[in-house]
Amino acid sequence: MQNTFNDKSTASRIIQKIKDISGGRKIKLMHVCGTHEQTITKNGLRALLPRNVEVVPGPGCPVCITPRTEIDKAIRLSRMGAIITTYGDMLRVPGSTSSLAKEKALGGDIRIIYSPFEAVGIARRNPDKNVVFLGIGFETTAPMTAQVLIKEPPENFSVLCSHRVVPPAMDFLLNGGYKIDGFIDPGHVSTIIGVSPYIPLSEKYHIPQVISGFEPLDVLMSIFMILRQLGNNTAIVENEYWRVVKPQGNPSAQQLMRDVFEPCSKEWRGLPVIPDASLKLKNEFSGYDAEKRFDIEPVENDSCGIDCPLCGNILKGLSNPVDCELFGKLCTPENPVGACMVSSEGTCNIAYRYGNLVL
Amino acid sequence: MNNYTFMCLAVPARVTVIEGDEAVLDYGGVTRKANISMLSDVKVGDYVLVHVGYAISKMDEEEARETLKLWDEMLKAAP
Numbered sequence A: 001m002q003n004t005f006n007d008k009s010t011a012s013r014i015i016q017k018i019k020d021i022s023g024g025r026k027i028k029l030m031h032v033c034g035t036h037e038q039t040i041t042k043n044g045l046r047a048l049l050p051r052n053v054e055v056v057p058g059p060g061c062p063v064c065i066t067p068r069t070e071i072d073k074a075i076r077l078s079r080m081g082a083i084i085t086t087y088g089d090m091l092r093v094p095g096s097t098s099s100l101a102k103e104k105a106l107g108g109d110i111r112i113i114y115s116p117f118e119a120v121g122i123a124r125r126n127p128d129k130n131v132v133f134l135g136i137g138f139e140t141t142a143p144m145t146a147q148v149l150i151k152e153p154p155e156n157f158s159v160l161c162s163h164r165v166v167p168p169a170m171d172f173l174l175n176g177g178y179k180i181d182g183f184i185d186p187g188h189v190s191t192i193i194g195v196s197p198y199i200p201l202s203e204k205y206h207i208p209q210v211i212s213g214f215e216p217l218d219v220l221m222s223i224f225m226i227l228r229q230l231g232n233n234t235a236i237v238e239n240e241y242w243r244v245v246k247p248q249g250n251p252s253a254q255q256l257m258r259d260v261f262e263p264c265s266k267e268w269r270g271l272p273v274i275p276d277a278s279l280k281l282k283n284e285f286s287g288y289d290a291e292k293r294f295d296i297e298p299v300e301n302d303s304c305g306i307d308c309p310l311c312g313n314i315l316k317g318l319s320n321p322v323d324c325e326l327f328g329k330l331c332t333p334e335n336p337v338g339a340c341m342v343s344s345e346g347t348c349n350i351a352y353r354y355g356n357l358v359l
Numbered sequence B: 001m002n003n004y005t006f007m008c009l010a011v012p013a014r015v016t017v018i019e020g021d022e023a024v025l026d027y028g029g030v031t032r033k034a035n036i037s038m039l040s041d042v043k044v045g046d047y048v049l050v051h052v053g054y055a056i057s058k059m060d061e062e063e064a065r066e067t068l069k070l071w072d073e074m075l076k077a078a079p
Ligand code: SF4
Pocket: A308, A309, A310, A311, A314, A321, A324, A325, A326, A327, A328, A331, A332, A336, A337, A338, A339, A340, A341, A348
């Protein structure tokens, strides 16, 4: 069923249409999903587009946008003796002076989990230890964190809540004058939130958006659909990925998020504080809130969390990894300097592995 | 498939067995369990997308075929 979306002749048809309707002016499209960046770079899609059509990656990798202050908190909890559980890619993300991987090498009990329910299992099996789940990710992982909290996990379990939500960040970028002509909306996030959260953005900024799937043809088709809107001077939200994304999204997941979280304003790595683009646990769940429970001193907010020369620009789609003097030399997936090189969803990591990023 | 490094990659899998909130899924030969409590109407034989151990959406085969037809029409209609 997947392969039909890989067909070469359909691809050339779409590319031809893109060329036909792209006009001459410069058009900058942004996606906000690491998996879209994978599809685009792995398949060399940028090279197939007309010169005036540019697709840039936005802050769409949840690992990359977790600021170092939040890594620092997990490190502090580990040093206090807690078992830290989190998703694999988080281990090598640099904090201010260390990373969870380094702490693990020094003897910290840090465990990689595949799903939050495994973290709860670890808490059950270690009743004499505090088990903290560093919960990161967008709307695609936040409902799962909510689900384990609703199920009354044991008292020694808590969550360091680093979840973030996508539409307010898109609003922030549009408001900040980054000159984006259209958004390729994230397919997986949309399976959860549905179509409606994007509509106000199109109305407010007159910007076309297309929710896109992850096959090369999906992305090409979405680009075509955005260009078609630009040509007609329309600005609406279209759903290219309707075989998976239902207009209403996933109501149970949304309900879980509403029950457990409320919006808050925190920094994103490489970006400043974005209004309402982060989630925190509601008061009813403060017993499970690691920050409240362990009184981790507030980390001074003196930096935007940028630890490499260009990560900030990379995350905003303003620079190309090859512009960074460290890229591929001092900074590699084995030895990441900046967060964008850590995760398999990070722009620099993808550019390094597939080596054909053309911006 | 190494799920540990693919936190973001929701992979489609076919439901083979349902046991309460859990389902056994087939990822083209590799089997794994997932929680299906966030979806209301999962049946054996359905394709679902899974994120960090939870099925988050159904993938409709009929709609996938329709998509290709719709694309064809859209491309034909474009200038
Ligand atoms: S190559 Fe490394 S240091 Fe340079 S921008 Fe990318 S992640 Fe940052």
